[in-house]
Amino acid sequence: MTKSRPPDRPEPAPGATTRALIDIRIQDDILRARQASRTAASAIGFTTVDQTRLATVVSELTRNALVYAGGGVCRVLTRLTVQERSVMIEVEDQGPGIADVTGALTRGFSTGRGLGLGLAAVRKLMDDLVIETCPGRTLVRTGMTRRR
Amino acid sequence: MRVPILRLGRVLLTSLPADLTDQQVMDLQIDALALIQSGKADGLVIDITAADVVDSYMARILSETAKMVKIMGGVAVLAGMQPAVALTLVEMGRDMIDMETAFDLEGGVAKVVRLVASRGGRHDEVPTT
Numbered sequence: 001m002t003k004s005r006p007p008d009r010p011e012p013a014p015g016a017t018t019r020a021l022i023d024i025r026i027q028d029d030i031l032r033a034r035q036a037s038r039t040a041a042s043a044i045g046f047t048t049v050d051q052t053r054l055a056t057v058v059s060e061l062t063r064n065a066l067v068y069a070g071g072g073v074c075r076v077l078t079r080l081t082v083q084e085r086s087v088m089i090e091v092e093d094q095g096p097g098i099a100d101v102t103g104a105l106t107r108g109f110s111t112g113r114g115l116g117l118g119l120a121a122v123r124k125l126m127d128d129l130v131i132e133t134c135p136g137r138t139l140v141r142t143g144m145t146r147r148r
Numbered sequence: 149m150r151v152p153i154l155r156l157g158r159v160l161l162t163s164l165p166a167d168l169t170d171q172q173v174m175d176l177q178i179d180a181l182a183l184i185q186s187g188k189a190d191g192l193v194i195d196i197t198a199a200d201v202v203d204s205y206m207a208r209i210l211s212e213t214a215k216m217v218k219i220m221g222g223v224a225v226l227a228g229m230q231p232a233v234a235l236t237l238v239e240m241g242r243d244m245i246d247m248e249t250a251f252d253l254e255g256g257v258a259k260v261v262r263l264v265a266s267r268g269g270r271h272d273e274v275p276t277t
């Protein structure tokens with residue numbers, strides 16, 4: 001096998017995992033989380049379009065945590081292996097939980113004043129989406145993986 | 149900080165910064181509608197060249213603002229959306245953004261002027277009895 005050309009920009013060693021943790025308490029934190037996800041994705045070579053998809057997803061999920069649960073925490077995990085790069089976003093809160101998960105994922109379903117397009121959009125923009133929820137805790141985990 | 153809105157003749161111009169909080173988006177809507185309502189302008193161009201995220205909230209407020217401007221007799225145009233943002237919005241689903249658009253600020257102003265003219269301007273519409 002031939003050795004690939006070294007990248008123009010230094011990338012973390014294959015298999016490396018980076019973590020960013022952002023507390024979501026005020027609206028500005030949504031912007032910080034968005035920026036953190038973009039920076040993390042850019043660092044392991046995700047395209048501008050993928051960075052934009054990720055930042056948009058982080059915006060949707062952290063706003064939900066702020067609006068429906070009064071705040072929460074956002075974790076950005078990245079992983080670079082020889083074959084692929086991946087980002088995982090986790091947004092967790094201690095709010096009331098999502099009573100109807102299937103409904104919440106349906107376009108147009110909203111218990112707030114939104115249009116109910118947020119979670120449906122997250123599902124479309126990302127590769128996978130898992131929601132664990134009960135009264136007192138909601139965890140939304142979503143990932144994007146690309147071949148290198 | 150509120151996003152400034154400039155007035156050039158009868159057209160309002162505003163350039164959004166890269167990052168806007170939900171409150172800033174809402175304040176912009178309020179400010180723009182107040183200016184349209186005052187009768188000093190009949191068009192609004194929102195330049196979003198710098199915006200690197202337009203999520204469902206911002207898309208909703210922008211579309212809503214455009215509809216309100218229209219109901220008040222004016223025209224609102226969104227100008228300069230980055231390709232990555234446009235692609236993301238398309239993927240998020242149909243009708244995420246529902247308003248007039250233009251490639252850039254200049255095109256946005258031209259579109260507003262043209263659309264306002266084609267509607268005959270709202271201040272000529274006082275009925276003569």
Ligand SMILES: Nc1ncnc2c1ncn2[C@@H]1O[C@H](COP(=O)(O)OP(=O)(O)O)[C@@H](O)[C@H]1O
Nearest residue numbers: 064068097104110111112114115116117118119
């Ligand atoms: N973290 C959360 N805690 C409780 N309920 C939530 C949370 N996230 C989403 N939901 C529920 O799911 C619904 C759909 O969310 P979403 O698709 O983002 O649309 P919107 O926020 O516009 O209502 C919300 O109206 C709310 O009822």
Ligand SMILES: [Mg+2]
Nearest residue numbers: 060064114118
């Ligand atoms: Mg939402």
